[in-house]
Amino acid sequence: xxxEGAFAELLSAVARAPTAVRxxxxxxxxxxxxxxxxxxxxxxxxxxxxxxxSQKCPRFHVDKVPxxxxxxxxxxxxxxxxxxxxxxxxxxxxxxxxxxSWRILGAIRDNxx
Numbered sequence: 250x251x252x253e254g255a256f257a258e259l260l261s262a263v264a265r266a267p268t269a270v271r272x273x274x275x276x277x278x279x280x281x282x283x284x285x286x287x288x289x290x291x292x293x294x295x296x297x298x299x300x301x302x303s304q305k306c307p308r309f310h311v312d313k314v315p316x317x318x319x320x321x322x323x324x325x326x327x328x329x330x331x332x333x334x335x336x337x338x339x340x341x342x343x344x345x346x347x348x349x350s351w352r353i354l355g356a357i358r359d360n361x362x
Contacts, residue, residue: 262298263275263298270322270323273322273349274298274322277320277351278296281318281320281351282294282296285316285318285353288353289315289316312354312355314355315355316353316354316355317353317354317355318351318352318353318354319346319351319352319353319354320346320349320350320351321346321347321348321349321350322348322349323348324348325348326345326346326347326348326350327345327346327352328345328346
């Protein structure tokens with residue numbers, strides 16, 4: 250499936266979401282990939298849109314990608330820890346990505362002013 254076809258598939262996948270969520274996802278799909286590609290100087294991106302009913306990553310782990318743009322549209326948000334953090338039971342406030350917010354995780358994050 251080409252780029253346009255993949256984009257159309259993503260948009261149709263969110264068609265059944267509540268209106269506010271659907272509109273936000275559609276807007277983000279039009280703007281965030283382009284901005285992320287420019288920041289990371291990536292020529293290709295993998296876009297994954299998941300519906301989860303439980304934690305997708307129940308344990309903290311090291312990502313196997315150089316950078317990740319993460320958005321949580323509904324639910325409690327997402328928690329993460331930096332590579333130097335030693336106690337995942339006590340998270341600093343900047344380790345929580347609130348619902349409707351986005352965050353770049355990975356090495357590229359350190360290069361953004």
